[in-house]
Amino acid sequence: MKKSPVLSVFLAMMMVSSLWAASASAATAIKTKTQSVQLKFDGKSLTLPEGQYAFIHEGRTYVPIRYISYALQKTVNWDGATASVSEPTEKELAALKKHLQTAASGTQKPQTSIEITIQPVQAKLVFDGKAAVLPAGQSLYGYKGSIYAPIRFLSESAGSQIGYDPATKTVSGESAAYRAEQGGGGIILPSNGGGSTGGSGNSGGTGQPVKPSYEQITAGAESQLASLKNSCQATLMDIGMQYLAASAADQPKIKEKGLQEVNNCSSRFESIMTDTSAKLAGNGYSTDIIATYRTAFNKELEAGRQIAENMG
Structure with missing residues (x-):
């Protein structure tokens, strides 16, 4: 049986998706400097273990999710796609308390600030069985196998109150149980929602919109490209199946349908690029990534179109 030209186009689109992923990876790798942030949870001062850090990015303090579970006294499970934060079993709670005691021992010296490269991570966050969505402009990042998240988002999603002292760079958290033990008091939050730890809003406490970062704009473009990729792949696969099942007389029409879909995908791609270019230029950023x-998209798309046209 002759190979379907539409399926050939589909395979070309698969190659495009890998190039999109590669270019997205290169575009969104971010260099940042670690910060000597003080962490104090339920009255205990904590020290991050060797090889794990805190960093401030886009005005928000990020910490490793699994480590902060000690402070929040929550169990964290990670399957490569979803981070689940939940109430621990009795056995898990005992282990968490032991880890917390070690983290609060104060035997480690403050870590020197270093430059690290973090990578945006696409993952779901689930707190006590309920999915939680990061506010606009916030992301998860990966570094050497650890997933980092905004500490305010993590803590508040797990039921802790968060405060920040910019003078001492101290992030303080209090769980509901600890507040009850202390007579119902709590941390008084700054009027701007937490200063540099970053609340879920995006006005920075001034009431004025914050200029989007380069990473936010490109991340938005890559999200649209991912949706486009999935849509085009699904449609082309369906057309390919139609082609294989069709009679010889009907196959040319289905082939044309496949080529039209390729053109449609290309048009949608260009629309995303036009919008992204305008956002980058409008905010004073380089548009080189466009x-x-x-280049990656058009190269592979044209190869797929040629295959389709040459295979009768």
């Missing part, structure tokens, strides 16, 4: 996206 050429990277377009």
Whole structure:
């Protein structure tokens, strides 16, 4: 049986998806400097273990999810796609308390600030069985196998109150249980929602919109590209199946349908690029990444179109 030209186009689109992923990876790798942030949870001062750090990015303090589970006294499970934060069993709670005691021992010296490269991570967050969505402009990041999240988002999603002292760079958290033990008091939050730890809003406490970062704009573009990729792949696969099942007389029409869909995908791609380019230029950022996206897409898309046209 002759190979379907539409399926060939579909395979080309699969190659495009890998190039999109590669270019997205290169575009969104971020260099940042670690910060000597003080962590104090339920009255205990904590020290991050060797090889794990805190860093401030886009005005928000990020910490490793699994480590902060000690402070929150929660169990964290990670399956490569979803981080689940939940109430621990009695055995798990005993282990968490032991880890917390070690983290609060104060035997480690404050870590020197270093430059690290973090990578945006696409993952779901589930707290006590309920999915939680990061506010606009916030992300998860990966570094050497650890997933980092905004500490305010983590803590408040797990039921802890968070405060921040910019003078001492101290992040303080109090769980509901600890507040009850202390007579129902609590941390008084700054009027701007937490200063540099970053609340879920995006006005920075001034009431004025915050200029989007380069990473936010490109991350938005890559999210749209991912949706486009999934849509085009699904449609082309369906057309390919139609082609294989069709009679010889009907196959040319289905082939044309496949080529039209390729053109449609290309048009949608260009629309995303136009919008992204305008956002980057409008905020004073380089638009060089647009050429990277377009070159990779057009090269493989044209290869797929040629295959389709040459296979009768």
